Amino acid sequence: MSGYTIKDIAKECGVGVSTVSRALNNHPDINKETKKRIMEVVEARKFSPSTTARDLKRIRSNTIAVLVKGLDNPLFHKMMDIFQLEIESKKYDFVFQRVGAKDDEISVALDMIKERKLKGIIFLGGNFTHSEEQLETISVPFVLATISPGKNVNTDIYSSVSVDDVKESYKITDYLCSIGHKRIAILLPDNGDESVGSLRLEGYKQALSKHGITVEEQLIRYSVDEGDSFSMENGYKLMRQLLSEDIYFTGVFAASDKIAVGAMKALLEAGKKIPEDVSVCGFDGLDIARYYHPTITTIVQPIDDMAGRVITQLFSLIEETEANSQITFEGKLLVGESTGPV
Amino acid sequence: MSGYTIKDIAKECGVGVSTVSRALNNHPDINKETKKRIMEVVEARKFSPSTTARDLKRIRSNTIAVLVKGLDNPLFHKMMDIFQLEIESKKYDFVFQRVGAKDDEISVALDMIKERKLKGIIFLGGNFTHSEEQLETISVPFVLATISPGKNVNTDIYSSVSVDDVKESYKITDYLCSIGHKRIAILLPDNGDESVGSLRLEGYKQALSKHGITVEEQLIRYSVDEGDSFSMENGYKLMRQLLSEDIYFTGVFAASDKIAVGAMKALLEAGKKIPEDVSVCGFDGLDIARYYHPTITTIVQPIDDMAGRVITQLFSLIEETEANSQITFEGKLLVGESTGPV
DNA sequence: TTGTATGCGTTATCAA
DNA sequence: TTGATAACGCATACAA
Secondary structure, X not given: OOOOOHXXXXXXXXXXXXXXXXXXXXXXXXOHHHHHHHHHHHHHOOOOOOHHHHHXXXXXXXXXXXXXXXXXXXXXXXXXXXXXXXXXXXXXXXXXXXXXXXXXXXHHHHHHHHHHOOOEEEEEOOOOOOOHHHHHOOOOOEEEEOOOOOOOOOHHHOEEEEEOHHHHHHHHHHHHHHOOOOOEEEEEOOOOOOOHHHHHHHHHHHHHHHOOXXXXXXXXXXXXXXXXXXXXXXXXXXHHHHHHOOOOOOEEEEOOHHHHHHHHHXXXXXXXXXXXXXXXXXXXXXXXXXXXXXXXXXXXOOHHHHHHHHHHHXXXXXXXXXXXXXXXXXXXXXXXXXXXXX | OOOOOHXXXXXHHOOOHHHHHHHHOOOOOOOHHHHHHHHHHHHHOOOOOOHHHHHHHOOOOOEEEEEEEOOOOHHHHHHHXXXXXHHHHOOOEEEEEEEOOOOOHHHHHHHHHHHHOOOXXXXXXXXXXXXXXXXXXXXXXXXEEOOOOOOOOOHHHOEEEEEOHHHHHHHHHHHHHHOOOOOEXXXXXXXXXXXXXXXXXXXXXXXXXXXXXXXXXXXXXXXXXXXXXXXXXXXXXXXXXXXXOOOOOOEEEEOOHHXXXXXXXXXXXXXXXXXXXXXXXXXXXXXXXXXXXXXXXXXXXXXXXXXXXXXXXXXXXXXOOOOOOEEEEOOEEEOOOOOOOO
16 A cells, blocks of 8 residues: 555666556557566555546546435445446446435536546436436436436437336336225325426326326325435325325325335324225335335336346447437336235 | 636636635635635636646645445434535535445555545444554544444554444343343344454343343354345344244344344244234334334434534544544433333 | 746657 | 656645
């Protein structure tokens, strides 16, 4: 862990610094013998070049950044493991950047592109409500993971890998309807126009409409709290409120498993039986859905496959073998113990 | 978002680059007027100096790094929010680095110190089983958060903020004993000698011994899986195994809330009643402990206070107003619905 | 108080 | 295939 520089190595090997640089970067124009000799010294001295200096000089680095918004989403942890593994196995550098809930991921990205001369970016999570102009300022290949911008954005200028939130919400709401539920509350993280929440609301409405059920505003609930709006706490509060208002409902669609957990706790506390009195379902397919008691009916997002596809897509873009595309994965309806016929 | 450099700004202002640099860094030897003029241009052009170039040049940066091991621990998320907030409010730069489960946090730290000329480091999580020699290689102030090295390490050379795992485990095991449990299983993440798991085991043993209960090896269970050993899945598997062996027990101490959740699911699935047949408790005080059904008896770690103290301590070290110290917080026994008298 | 010049460690350019 | 040298963008010693 050293103050060694490329200069020291050059001196020790009796060659010029540029030759060492060439050896380090697998440059073609170098004698195999000298390269070997240099690399031996590099190993011996445990020398590793300063990425800081590299980034300063290089036109383009070998670094791929993952910008994640909403670290507390367990879905993302597994995906990040896969990202890191895949990226490093392809001999790229991996850097991970947290984006605060209030921060703008695009300006963070722009900053990093400039600083680190990024080769590619993965945006993981966030409400990607950016305009075309903003997206176009990103000058390197990027893939949006688990998210997708509004439908009015030109599909040529971005890549994304996600489930179709509208469709999957439709699927699970449809399931509730199909087992006889007519009065279904929906618990949403926020009332943003372009958030995942709004997409899931849309699917919910479509399903109700298909079954000839009128959408009732009083059954649509938004978290009002600051902070993590997908939290159990929010689910709990929303359900308490709902119960206190004495509104009749037999089913609940929570926009995430965590919200579902909080809601179920409120129901159970209130002496309701799940699913006999109220059926509840969530969204995401987190571990907790399988380990809660009762297990939670949910939409499982195929995150392993999605993560893999994100990587494939990003490298296709980098290697220019493929153009931008939007990839949609199918979620799986996992029926648990939390739902049943009316 | 720019290719602007300090040079461009200098030219535009009709001053030298060093004057701009002085303005940017709040250097004292500068005319207020010129500084103001420069800063206006800086604002107007949205210029921000390249940290890459800065890091290369500077002896010491203004950056504090948080190295996190075990991102999937929800405790850490809240702490990280606090870290970021506090660090940035003190006008330091904040950088967040993920450390893989198999990676050595010290070498990661050493790397970053060299590259980023770090001013301080916070180590969050991990099994800090490092020797004095290793700790001493860290040349900048650092604080270990939620962890503490082995007792045989000289306390002068490191700072830490954590709960006393032995004591807290003792506390909760003692509670189980005090309500009549004599046959208490313990579910541990791993059998590492210096891990938190081993500390929690130690507290468990001490409590049993105080109550005159013999420690039985067959009631001590270690996760064997790769990956996240604190997972619900591990808890589930351990409990299934335990149940299949037909060993008699009335209490379970899981070394984390997540393990407890998995274990409880296995118990409930097997038709056991909690707490009538088996009492279960966890450790950490995660949200899920309050929202599981039944709620889980656990040790709540005062993470907000701990996070704040970590920051205070780190800045004391940086400003050299205080020497290294080990700070221990008291956990709170939160009795839930998952435990009861035999 | 300000500007000029040098160097941080590396890669890129060019000539050898 | 190599080596000297000029950048990269900035901070700083030194000169003005």
